[in-house]
Amino acid sequence: MAPSRHAFPVQGFEPYQAGESEEYMSDEQLDHFRELLEAWKRELQEEVERTVHHMRDDANNHADPADRATQEEEFALELRARDRERKLIRKIDQALERIRRGDYGYCDQCGIEIGLRRLEARPTATLCIDCKSLEEIRERQRVA
Numbered sequence: 001m002a003p004s005r006h007a008f009p010v011q012g013f014e015p016y017q018a019g020e021s022e023e024y025m026s027d028e029q030l031d032h033f034r035e036l037l038e039a040w041k042r043e044l045q046e047e048v049e050r051t052v053h054h055m056r057d058d059a060n061n062h063a064d065p066a067d068r069a070t071q072e073e074e075f076a077l078e079l080r081a082r083d084r085e086r087k088l089i090r091k092i093d094q095a096l097e098r099i100r101r102g103d104y105g106y107c108d109q110c111g112i113e114i115g116l117r118r119l120e121a122r123p124t125a126t127l128c129i130d131c132k133s134l135e136e137i138r139e140r141q142r143v144a
Helices: 027-058 065-101 116-121 129-143
Strands: none
Touching: 027 065
């Protein structure tokens, strides 16, 4: 089975080009991100379905212990990938809810604009780049 490709959201979506005097998180921008998030969620859900069918179809009881171990390892890797995707779907749902509430695109910690470029790269972002950087520094200090 092909590895999941969720490093970048949906292929084929062009980054949003805001007009010079366009207000941040205009209706057009919100529509763009809503469509992007919904398409990304659909892709992830289709991948989950493919995995379920693949595992059901390939769930052979191999007589050879090496073959059985290989298949079990393959299934374990697929299940870990699907678990990451399930968590990502939850983040997508949260981003869609923020769009509905009207606070999508604004930092959860400081309230400033996250920015279109950052949201294009990570549509589920909830922190501006400064707050995210501070969070990562704090995490590294806790680990050290």
